[in-house]
Amino acid sequence: MLVKGFLKTGYGKLTGIIFSIILFLIVFVLFIYNPLFEWYTGGVNDKLTYDSSIKLTDQQFENTAKVVIYSEKLTLAKKLTINEKNEVTRQNRIDELMHTPTFLRQSTFKHIAFFRNAGIRKYEGPKTCLKCHKKIYVTQSNGTQKKVSLMNDVINSVHFTFQRRAAGFSIYGFNGKKVNEKGNAIPLGAIDRVCGIQGNLSWTGWATLIKTYPNGKDGKAVYRSEGCGQCHIGGNYQPATEKMIPFGYVSESAKNGIDCLICHSQNYDMNYKYVIKDKNGYRWNEDRTMKAAMSVTRTTSDNCLNCHQNDMGGDVYKNNKASLALGYKNQRIQHAGTKRGTPFSPEDDVHSAAGLNCTDCHVPEGHKIPRGTKGTDIIVNDIPGKRVECENCHSNAPHTRDGMESVMLNKHTNRIACETCHILQLEPGNVVLRDWVNPTWNKEEGIYTPTDILRSGKVSIGFDFYWFNGNGTFLAGALGANPGAKDKTKDNYNTYMDQYVSTTNPAAINLIEENANKYFKNRNNNLAAYIDTVLHPLKQLSKDLLVKREQLTNENLIPLQNEGISKIYPFKLFNARMYEDMGNSGPYGAMILPFDYQTYYETGNSLASVKKAIQNPIIKRMYQLPFKEYMMNDYMHYFGVDSWSDEYPLDEKGNLRKVKPKWMRQYSTFMLNHGIKKEGRTCVDCHSQNGIMNFEKLGYSKKRAEKLRTLKEINFSKKSIKQKTMF
Structure with a gap:
């Protein structure tokens, strides 16, 4: 009676209206909005099962505990x-x-006793974890603790979403605006960025089985696992596409597919990480054994390196432990080249050798992990304002042992980043130039693979030095300027018209010519023109686009280069040749199209592979009005293009239109922060006539560059001055 009476009052009626609206919104989001988006983008959600999740008897439990x-x-x-x-x-x-x-x-391994006492004899993924860990306390940057939902903490972390629909990037568009800083914030990250290393984006390359012929094309076929999903914690049939939209709801099945143990188990068996196919499609298997569950601890470097060593050291890096466990079946494909070439292992990194964990530097807050405040590419950062830098431990004056030498070296820290002297080389398999358009048969793997016409870990070939103020461009170009230059104009240091757009190192040119002849001599009628385009990718632009590029660079990028404090950093160089949608092109390039892995690896037909990939439902939706208005127009604005063309690049007859093979118009520059050596470079490594530092390329005048090569101060010591730190 009291409730009925209250509802008849003015306040009661208002409360009823508000309650009804809230109830309607909840029902709409859960039962209409999200299912409709799932259907629209071709997503699949269903109950996920894993054969490794087996219930043990009490005796089996105790035997397993003893082994662990x-x-x-x-x-x-x-x-x-x-x-x-x-x-x-x-x-x-x-x-x-x-x-x-x-x-x-x-x-x-305290969970052994927990499981024993609770009667838990079967690990069922997050369902098991949440029995005790529904809520967790998170220590924040200011030292205070906050109680949060564990599941919400995970599904809103980078390792699940692969995207960020908010500010927090250190990236600027070619329109001069910082990504997502003002106006409409669009979802950006690995989920919707085509990568020239993998030749795909996570939507179209999540999980699949490839028919390989390691014993020759006439031999027996062997199925192998491939896809972006092998290095992410989501176990569903696709990445977390629902997190791209406001109020996107992650289904219960997707939540229960999260792989907690790959990050927390010290006995995680990567042999369980392979692709399985069921009635709904392809997805990645997980280790859900009780042995793995019993071995839960805080995350260690070994957990991180299950995935990240593939990026840093490479699949074929000799100390990559994950590559020793390729799968009990449908073994994972091994990729010959490496993305960064800076492995993190005791053999190749001083911090790893000292026993440091990844989280000692990347100090997490719950399941949010900071990347640092600096970056050149569109990789999402959980905690944008949190510093991850050498100075956090080593201070601005890290050299302390040798008096005058230490003073000289410490002065260098004003202009030289620690990594510049303490990363001596990259892995030999470091990929610099990758041609996806012209694949080559890989006998060892029994598949067609992209052709790497340049791999090198050497300085000035595989990586080089540039000024960097902590920010980058929409196409992974380091921004920075020579702080000592009197004239900070476009003529002094202009990377997007000079340094990033040409290959001038004689040794690099020789390797490119040698490999181009090796791979394409009998496949390309105009090899000289091909090589010329590799060396000078801006020649692919029309005169009008070249003029516009110079204008936008001078107006938008040069001012950004001069912001903040710049230091010389080492950067890995990379360029790729892929198919591009020329209907969405501009002065800095065009929309890169993905490849379908099955078609590409099995047939070597790169064009057919592109045709197949862009028929993915979500790629089709990109060329329709909702996506155009929601994000694609803004995406192209950052690209330096006025708007997104919704002309789908496949016509009614199945022919590609306005699609051409192109090299990216400039090198990408990826930050290098691992593979650190205790003993750094000597002074004469840079300050000599044959030094590794191209001072003119760094914006110094010829007169100043010559002086830097012949410094009198170096002669005060009879020996070459070596970097010595507090290690």
Whole structure:
């Protein structure tokens, strides 16, 4: 009666209206809005099952626990005896420890007891984790703690969304505006960015099975796993597309497909990471064994490197542990080239050798992990304002050991980044120039693969030095200017009209010519023109576009280069030749189109592969009005183009229109932060006639450059001055 009476009052009626609106919105979002978007974009949500999720008997549980603890203790015993030089003595010490009851009893795997006492004998993904961890306390940057929903924390993290629909990027568009800083914020990140390394974007390259012929084209076919999803925590049939839209709701099945253990288990078996096919399509399998679940701890570097070593060291990097476990079936394809060429391992990085974990520098807040305040590419950052820098530990004056030498070296930190001297080389497989248009048969893998006409880990070929103020462009170009130059104009240091748009190093040119002849001599009627385009990609632009490029560069990029404080950093160089939608082109390039992995790897027909990929429902939607207005117009504005053309690049007869093979019009420059050596470069590595630093390329006058090559100060020491730090 009281409720009825209240509802008859003015306040009651207003409350009823508000409640009805809220209820309607909830029903609309859950049962109409999200399902409609899922249908529109071709997404699939269904119950996910995993064969590795097996219920153990009590005896099986105890036996597995013993194996887990023994393995943990054996690993610890090996670490404790690592400095013992005599192998026989070391083995005796290990045996002694492994027979010491106290040593064996102390396990860091606390979940064994938790599971035992709770009667948990089967791991069922997040469903199991949430029995205890529905809420977690997150320590924030200011030191305070905040209680949050664990699931919400995960599904709003970069590792699940691969995108950000808000400010927080260190990237500027060619229109001079910072990405998502003002106006309409659009979803950007790995989810909707075609990558020249992988030749795809996550929508069209999530998971598939490739028919390979490792024993020759006439041999028996072997199915192999491929796709972007192998390196992400989502276990669904597609990436988190629903997070691209306001009020996007992640389905319960997608939530339960999250792979918690790949980040938290010290016994995660990457052999379970392979593609499976069911009635709904392709998706990635996971290790959901009780052995993996018992081994849960805080994240360690080994967890991160299950995925990130493929990017830093490469699939074929000798110390990539994940590449030693390719799958119990449908083994993952191994890619010959590496994206960055800076592995993080004790063998190749001083911080890894010192026992540091990734999270010691990338200090997380819950499941949000900071990338740092600097960046050149559209990679999403969970905590944009949080610094991840050498100076967090080493200060601005890290050299302390050798008096005058240390003073000189510390002065360099005003102009030279730590990485410039302490990254000596990249992995030899570092990909610099990749041609997706003309694939080559890979005998070892038994598939067609893109042709790398330049791989190198050497300075001035695989990577080079540029001024950097912490910001980048929409196409991964480092922004910065020579702070010592008297004339900070377009004629002093203009990367998008000079440094990033030509290859001038004689050794690099020789390698390009050699490899182009090797791969394409019998396939290209005009090899000289092909090589010329590789060396000078701006020649692909019309005169009008070249004029517009120079205008936009002078008006928008030069002022951005001069902002902030610039230092010299090392950058990995990369360019790719792919098919582009010339209906959406501008002075800095055109919309790159993805490849369908199955068609590409199995047939080597790159054109047919593009045709297949762009028939993906979400690619079609990009060329329709809702996507055009929601994000594609703004996307092209950042590209330096007035608007998005919604002319679909495939006509009614199935022929491509306005699609051409092109090299990107400039090199991309990727930041290098790992693969750090304790001993850095010597002074004469840069300050000599044959030094690695091209001072003219850095905007110095010829007179000043010559002086920098012949500094008198270097002669004060008879030996070459080596970088010495606090390590």
